[in-house]
Each structure stands twice: as C-alpha cells, then as structure tokens.
Amino acid sequence: MALPGALRDLMLALGAAVAAVGSLLFIAWKIYFRGTGTGTDWGGWWEQELRELRDRAPPGDALDWRQVLVLGLDGAGKSSVLHYICSQTARDHIAPTYGFNSAQLSVEGLEMDLLEVGGSQNLRAYWPHYLSQAHVLVFVVDSVDRSRLLTARQELHTLLAAEPQLPLVVLANKQDKSDALSTAELREELALHMLSKQRELFLLPTSATWASLSTATSVLHVKNLLVTLLSQP
Numbered sequence: 001m002a003l004p005g006a007l008r009d010l011m012l013a014l015g016a017a018v019a020a021v022g023s024l025l026f027i028a029w030k031i032y033f034r035g036t037g038t039g040t041d042w043g044g045w046w047e048q049e050l051r052e053l054r055d056r057a058p059p060g061d062a063l064d065w066r067q068v069l070v071l072g073l074d075g076a077g078k079s080s081v082l083h084y085i086c087s088q089t090a091r092d093h094i095a096p097t098y099g100f101n102s103a104q105l106s107v108e109g110l111e112m113d114l115l116e117v118g119g120s121q122n123l124r125a126y127w128p129h130y131l132s133q134a135h136v137l138v139f140v141v142d143s144v145d146r147s148r149l150l151t152a153r154q155e156l157h158t159l160l161a162a163e164p165q166l167p168l169v170v171l172a173n174k175q176d177k178s179d180a181l182s183t184a185e186l187r188e189e190l191a192l193h194m195l196s197k198q199r200e201l202f203l204l205p206t207s208a209t210w211a212s213l214s215t216a217t218s219v220l221h222v223k224n225l226l227v228t229l230l231s232q233p
Contacts, residue, residue: 066230067113067133071159072140073152074119077173080208081140082116084219085226090210099123107227124155131163136229138222140171141190143180143205149189156190160199167200167229175217176207200229 072078079101080094086103101116115134117127131137137159141152160168172186183205187193195201202225207217 064109064230065111065113066135067115068136068138068226068230069130069134070114070116070138070140071127071155072119072171072173073142073145073148073155075145076119076140076142076152077206077208078116078119078140081138081171081173081206081219081222082114084208084210084213085223086114088213088220105223107223108231110227110230112226112230127155127159128162131159131166134163134166136167136169136226137163138169138171138226140173140206141186143172143174143186144177146181149186153190157194160195164196165199168195168202169222169225169229170201170203171206171219171222172203173206173208175205176209176212 070078070082074096079097080091082101082103083091083094086105097116097118098120099118101118103114103116105112105114115130117123117130139152139156139159142148156170160166170186170190170192172181172183174180181189183203187203192201192203204222204225205217206212206219206222207215208219212218213220
C-alpha cells in the first residue's frame with residue numbers, strides 16, 4: 001500500500017539526513033535554536049521554516065511565495081552563490097553544505113525561498129524528491145572541474161527528465177579562475193542543446209566571490225534573473 005504523501009516525504013528526508021552526518025547536525029541545529037518543540041520532527045524542518053516566515057509576515061501583506069531549488073555537485077560553489085545572492089557582505093570563507101541549507105529573500109513583493117541540497121554522492125539520489133515544489137531549478141557547475149563534467153551532465157539530465165517544464169538556470173561558476181571553461185564550452189559539455197526548446201533555459205557565467213560582485217560574472221545577475229522569472233504570472 002502506498003504511503004501517504006506526508007509520511008513518504010518524512011521518510012525520504014529522514015533517509016537523507018541519516019545518509020550524511022553533516023545534514024543531521026544541521027537539521028538538529030535548526031530545530032534546537034528555532035524551538036520547534038520535541039526536536040524529533042526531522043522531516044518537517046523545511047516546512048517549519050516556511051511556516052515561521054509566513055507567520056512573521058505583516059497582516060494583509062500580499063507577498064508572492066516562490067521556491068528555488070539549488071543543486072549541483074559538491075564543491076561547485078552553491079553555498080557561496082546563495083550567500084552573495086542574499087547578503088552582499090564579504091566572507092573570507094564559506095563552509096560547504098554537507099546536508100541542507102536554506103535562505104530567504106524578499107524582493108519587490110516577492111518572497112523567494114532558496115533550498116540547497118548537498119551534492120555529495122550519497123545525497124544526489126534524494127534530489128528528485130524536492131523538484132515538485134520548486135518553481136525554478138538552479139544548477140551550479142564548477143567550470144574548472146573538468147573531470148566531473150560528465151557526472152554533472154548525467155545528474156542534470158536525470159533531473160530534467162523528471163520535470164520537463166521546470167525552468168532551468170545553469171550557473172557556470174568559478175569564472176574568476178584562469179582555467180575555467182567558457183559558457184559556450186559548458187553548453188556543449190552539458191549537452192544543453194539537447195534540451196527541449198519548450199523549457200525556459202538560461203546559462204550564466206558566475207563568480208561567487210566578494211571581488212566579483214561588481215563584474216559581469218556577479219551572482220547579482222542571477223538574483224535579478226530569478227526575480228524576473230518568478231514574477232511572471
């Protein structure tokens with residue numbers, strides 16, 4: 001007999017947490033410091049975050065809520081992208097995400113909930129379970145890591161096969177490195193030309209660093225694109 005949706009989601013999220021100690025510690029930290037009650041509701045931590053944000057919204061506030069799913073192989077720079085999209089403050093080091101990471105951003109009457117799921121091999125199997133709630137998929141690629149481009153391509157195309165209509169934003173990250181592949185090269189390596197013409201697809205060069213915020217590869221361009229995409233009726 002099929003499990004109810006809520007229970008199935010709970011079990012999937014619990015499995016992901018157990019698969020990576022880092023994710024378990026992160027969720028425990030969120031629950032403890034957010035005071036979510038018993039401290040055992042591992043699967044509902046993300047939903048609890050959204051509820052708290054909505055509860056804090058002023059009465060009568062007509063914010064539009066949208067969810068952005070941020071994925072990519074480990075080491076691609078997802079955490080740095082999220083940091084500089086949401087907070088333009090200098091950071092010498094941004095710790096990688098070993099489980100889950102979330103951020104919220106309010107822009108022009110739009111509330112964006114950004115969920116990052118770690119890219120280690122033991123967490124990638126859980127990526128598809130987060131697609132159904134997303135309005136946009138952001139896929140971050142390390143433009144320098146040539147040895148894993150085939151893996152990134154396979155993971156991306158597997159995701160897209162499950163959600164043929166989901167808008168896609170691919171970030172060719174680490175363009176500040178001298179040996180970074182260009183966006184044209186990455187388009188070929190990731191076989192983006194093979195995707196359906198019906199899908200909204202964007203490929204942006206990015207450098208998720210403080211020094212790059214005022215350059216052509218600034219992640220602020222990603223922020224502007226997401227606002228435009230998510231503001232569409």
